[in-house]
Amino acid sequence: MVANPGPALEFGVLGPVEVTAGGVPVPVGGSKPLIVLAGLLLRANRVVGVEELSWWLWDSDESRWSKGALQTYVLRVRRALGEHARLRTERGGYLLEVDPEALDLGRFRAAADRGRQAAERGELRDAAAAFTEALAQWRGPALSNVESDALLRDEVGQLDDERLGVREQWAEVMLGLGEHHAVVPRLMALARENPLRERLHEQLMLALHRSGRQADALAVYRSISTALAEELGLDPGPSLRRAYQAVLAGERGTHTRHRGETLIPRQLPGDFAGFTGRQDALGRLRELVRTESAPIASIEGMGGVGKTTLAVHFAHEVAGQYPGGQFYTDLRGYGPGSPLEPLAALEMMLTALGVPADDLPAGLAERAALWRTHTASRRVLVVLDNAGSTEQVRPLLPGPGCLVLVTSRSRLRSMAAVHGARRIPLEELPVADAVELLAGIVGKAAVRADPIAAREFVARCGRLPLAIRILAVRASQFPEVTVADFVEEFDREQDKLGSFDLNDGEETDLRAVFARSYHALDGASARMLRLLGLPEEEADFTAASAAALAGVGLRDARMALDRLSSAHLIAEPRPGRYQFHDLIREFAADLCRRTESETARREALDRLLSWAIDSTLEAARRLRPGRRYELIPRRGLVPHETFPDRTTALTWHDAEAANLGALVRLANRIGAHDRAWQLAWVLQSYFMVRTRLHEWKAVFDVALSSAEACGDRRGQAGILSGLGVLHGVAREEPEAIRYLERVLAIQREIGDREGEARVQYNLSMAYHNTDEAHRSLEHGREAIRLARELGVSTLEADSLQAMADTNTYLGRHATALGLVDAALDIWQRIGLADSQPFLVHSRGRALLGLGRREEGIACVLQSIEMFTARGELYEAGDVLAQLGTIHLHFGDREQARAYWLRAVHVLTETGHPFAEEVRAKLAGLVGTDLPTR
Numbered sequence: 001m002v003a004n005p006g007p008a009l010e011f012g013v014l015g016p017v018e019v020t021a022g023g024v025p026v027p028v029g030g031s032k033p034l035i036v037l038a039g040l041l042l043r044a045n046r047v048v049g050v051e052e053l054s055w056w057l058w059d060s061d062e063s064r065w066s067k068g069a070l071q072t073y074v075l076r077v078r079r080a081l082g083e084h085a086r087l088r089t090e091r092g093g094y095l096l097e098v099d100p101e102a103l104d105l106g107r108f109r110a111a112a113d114r115g116r117q118a119a120e121r122g123e124l125r126d127a128a129a130a131f132t133e134a135l136a137q138w139r140g141p142a143l144s145n146v147e148s149d150a151l152l153r154d155e156v157g158q159l160d161d162e163r164l165g166v167r168e169q170w171a172e173v174m175l176g177l178g179e180h181h182a183v184v185p186r187l188m189a190l191a192r193e194n195p196l197r198e199r200l201h202e203q204l205m206l207a208l209h210r211s212g213r214q215a216d217a218l219a220v221y222r223s224i225s226t227a228l229a230e231e232l233g234l235d236p237g238p239s240l241r242r243a244y245q246a247v248l249a250g251e252r253g254t255h256t257r258h259r260g261e262t263l264i265p266r267q268l269p270g271d272f273a274g275f276t277g278r279q280d281a282l283g284r285l286r287e288l289v290r291t292e293s294a295p296i297a298s299i300e301g302m303g304g305v306g307k308t309t310l311a312v313h314f315a316h317e318v319a320g321q322y323p324g325g326q327f328y329t330d331l332r333g334y335g336p337g338s339p340l341e342p343l344a345a346l347e348m349m350l351t352a353l354g355v356p357a358d359d360l361p362a363g364l365a366e367r368a369a370l371w372r373t374h375t376a377s378r379r380v381l382v383v384l385d386n387a388g389s390t391e392q393v394r395p396l397l398p399g400p401g402c403l404v405l406v407t408s409r410s411r412l413r414s415m416a417a418v419h420g421a422r423r424i425p426l427e428e429l430p431v432a433d434a435v436e437l438l439a440g441i442v443g444k445a446a447v448r449a450d451p452i453a454a455r456e457f458v459a460r461c462g463r464l465p466l467a468i469r470i471l472a473v474r475a476s477q478f479p480e481v482t483v484a485d486f487v488e489e490f491d492r493e494q495d496k497l498g499s500f501d502l503n504d505g506e507e508t509d510l511r512a513v514f515a516r517s518y519h520a521l522d523g524a525s526a527r528m529l530r531l532l533g534l535p536e537e538e539a540d541f542t543a544a545s546a547a548a549l550a551g552v553g554l555r556d557a558r559m560a561l562d563r564l565s566s567a568h569l570i571a572e573p574r575p576g577r578y579q580f581h582d583l584i585r586e587f588a589a590d591l592c593r594r595t596e597s598e599t600a601r602r603e604a605l606d607r608l609l610s611w612a613i614d615s616t617l618e619a620a621r622r623l624r625p626g627r628r629y630e631l632i633p634r635r636g637l638v639p640h641e642t643f644p645d646r647t648t649a650l651t652w653h654d655a656e657a658a659n660l661g662a663l664v665r666l667a668n669r670i671g672a673h674d675r676a677w678q679l680a681w682v683l684q685s686y687f688m689v690r691t692r693l694h695e696w697k698a699v700f701d702v703a704l705s706s707a708e709a710c711g712d713r714r715g716q717a718g719i720l721s722g723l724g725v726l727h728g729v730a731r732e733e734p735e736a737i738r739y740l741e742r743v744l745a746i747q748r749e750i751g752d753r754e755g756e757a758r759v760q761y762n763l764s765m766a767y768h769n770t771d772e773a774h775r776s777l778e779h780g781r782e783a784i785r786l787a788r789e790l791g792v793s794t795l796e797a798d799s800l801q802a803m804a805d806t807n808t809y810l811g812r813h814a815t816a817l818g819l820v821d822a823a824l825d826i827w828q829r830i831g832l833a834d835s836q837p838f839l840v841h842s843r844g845r846a847l848l849g850l851g852r853r854e855e856g857i858a859c860v861l862q863s864i865e866m867f868t869a870r871g872e873l874y875e876a877g878d879v880l881a882q883l884g885t886i887h888l889h890f891g892d893r894e895q896a897r898a899y900w901l902r903a904v905h906v907l908t909e910t911g912h913p914f915a916e917e918v919r920a921k922l923a924g925l926v927g928t929d930l931p932t933r
Contacts (some may be wrong), residue, residue: 820842
């Protein structure tokens with residue numbers, strides 16, 4: 001007959017560590033066995049190494065470490081638990097098997113997971129209940145009766161972070177349920193306990209704001225801003241600043257008429273009543289008038305940017321200073337009609353001064369001299385609008401003491417070089433000025449009713465004054481239609497440029513305005529403009545990419561771009577890099593569709609994609625030389641970029657990353673699926689260096705659809721592998737493993753053994769730091785076996801280093817160091833031992849585990865320097881954060897703080913979400929009572 005085993009055991013670590021049987025406490029047998037039990041419960045169902053248990057029992061005093069004493073304490077725990085729990089001796093340590101439901105930590109994490117899953121499904125009530133259940137598992141401070149500084153240092157902070165994270169998630173769903181009043185008291189208490197925890201303060205601000213306590217919400221922001229500045233030397237993070245702006249959003253020249261003499265010309269057009277902004281340009285014009293005896297200003301910019309409006313507005317402002325008269329002449333440099341000849345313009349201006357037509361000389365030089373004679377003795381203001389060139393303007397310049405305002409779509413460089421003209425370039429209006437211009441037409445009430453829609457409205461207009469006026473006039477015809485509704489209707493329009501036409505002449509037809517600049521181009525420049533409209537998403541472009549697109553030499557491309565830039569059809573915000581205004585891009589794309597054959601368009605895009613793939617391949621080989629670039633065939637349709645070293649390759653990639661991502665989307669859109677996935681795959685080398693997670697994910701999702709569309713199994717494996725690596729870098733190991741398992745199946749299906757070896761290595765990396773670290777070692781060993789069989793030495797070395805990291809994680813530091821040395825031997829044979837920061841970092845961690853503190857920290861510091869020098873900022877930030885944790889482990893709080901601060905700055909710069917975790921670590925330092933050295 002089998003004896004009744006008695007009631008099952010229940011375990012608790014979220015409070016005092018305890019064991020109960022049927023609600024009755026089970027004595028463990030002293031403080032040391034309690035430490036062992038606590039450690040085993042925290043690692044329930046996992047092997048806990050002898051070194052780690054010894055560290056918790058005796059801290060850094062290795063002279064007191066005793067394997068025999070440890071075995072005695074384990075025996076006491078085993079006797080206390082009896083037959084109710086299985087405490088097994090494993091190689092190198094001990095394993096306590098516990099039903100997760102019998103351990104409060106297991107119940108806490110399971111309920112928290114249910115809450116997160118419910119929140120993701122939008123089931124907020126269920127999520128709130130699950131989070132409440134999770135938090136109910138806590139009975140007080142974790143491990144509160146455990147007398148081990150090392151264990152408390154190592155584990156309690158993480159447990160507290162988990163608890164605080166669930167509290168924040170509970171608050172998030174409660175806010176989503178509209179329970180603002182209910183969460184305010186809890187959040188206030190948590191914010192007091194965690195004065196630097198930004199997410200808590202953000203939630204508190206929103207809860208207060210939604211409870212009608214806006215002033216209190218703003219006070220919370222001021223409080224944490226001050227605390228962050230004083231304690232950490234940091235500004236609030238972007239999420240907190242957005243919350244602040246959201247709370248704030250919930251709150252609620254005239255010109256003197258100059259009475260001039262009636263016989264003096266007064267030709268200025270009327271000033272625009274709704275003139276807005278341009279304060280910088282006006283300031284420069286005022287300074288010019290104040291400091292120059294014969295001021296000449298050349299106001300330059302694209303069609304519709306407001307050149308004439310500015311010139312006329314300023315002319316009215318200063319007209320009183322020029323009593324000799326004000327002249328206005330449209331030179332028609334850019335249509336409609338033929339340009340006004342200087343001879344005819346001089347006739348108009350001289351007769352306005354009272355010179356009889358019969359007395360006008362026939363020649364241009366004589367008329368120009370007579371014009372200067374008549375204006376030399378009187379101060380006049382001359383507006384020469386819409387000039388086509390300096391040659392058209394030069395004869396019209398008056399005598400000394402006069403003001404000349406020239407407007408042109410061209411850069412009148414000779415005016416500046418020869419005549420000392422002050423060039424005033426005009427660009428799009430700032431958002432606030434553009435919205436003010438809109439309000440002047442549709443009404444301030446319409447804009448105040450929906451300021452976000454107003455900003456979207458002016459964004460659709462490219463913040464171009466003429467476009468805003470045209471579209472606003474259309475909107476004002478329907479006062480019952482809100483600004484938001486009008487924007488939504490505009491977005492549904494197929495012909496966007498057609499919306500900018502009031503059907504009342506060319507002056508209010510944006511396409512016609514742009515066409516005047518286009519028709520003034522030579523044939524090569526006009527073709528270049530059309531073809532540049534093909535890749536519709538490119539952020540900017542260079543002479544090299546334009547040459548590839550047009551199929552011309554680099555010199556010809558530069559000449560065409562210079563002419564387009566001079567005509568303000570494209571901009572050159574930085575030397576050698578050009579970009580479109582959004583509406584000009586639409587115009588160019590429309591021209592291309594209407595004038596270039598389908599064959600010509602496809603050939604142009606083929607050339608551009610060929611240049612992109614070949615150039616990116618060349619750069620990628622410099623950034624990460626160990627990848628299988630031979631899988632991607634060179635296109636060779638046009639010359640590609642070359643890079644003498646890693647730095648130039650990285651600089652080029654930084655400038656072109658957005659464009660290359662746009663080209664992946666373009667290739668997908670036009671059905672060039674093989675080029676889409678190939679370009680994305682090569683781009684992974686750059687994404688890995690710079691850790692641009694959002695761009696990486698967006699580009700690879702598109703690339704995967706292309707690889708699947710063309711049925712390329714090798715391509716699918718390559719892109720799925722990249723997605724797996726991406727999720728690994730983002731610390732989303734389960735997702736990474738799911739992707740990589742799919743890759744492994746494909747590589748085995750197509751018989752690509754080297755591809756299988758590489759995915760085995762990636763799986764080893766993905767399983768690192770999981771509860772199944774032994775799987776990391778299994779995949780690592782298989783990667784090494786295949787790499788050796790295939791003779792891929794670099795992959796063998798990488799796999800050895802990955803296995804070293806996992807062994808360090810498992811506390812097998814001597815084994816880890818041996819693996820590092822084996823990998824180093826391989827790199828030394830290849831001649832690349834001095835360029836392996838990952839290996840240097842792994843060596844440092846292994847040395848630290850072996851108690852060789854100074855050597856270990858020196859290696860970790862060296863790896864940070866190497867990562868930084870290589871531009872791999874995420875890796876540098878990650879290791880900085882680890883170094884902070886290492887120093888905290890040794891009780892050096894100030895050093896931990898210093899390295900975590902550096903890590904926050906670096907990780908924030910890269911945009912990696914790990915920055916928030918490090919900020920939380922920094923916040924957790926405040927109020928902690930740790931020994932310092």
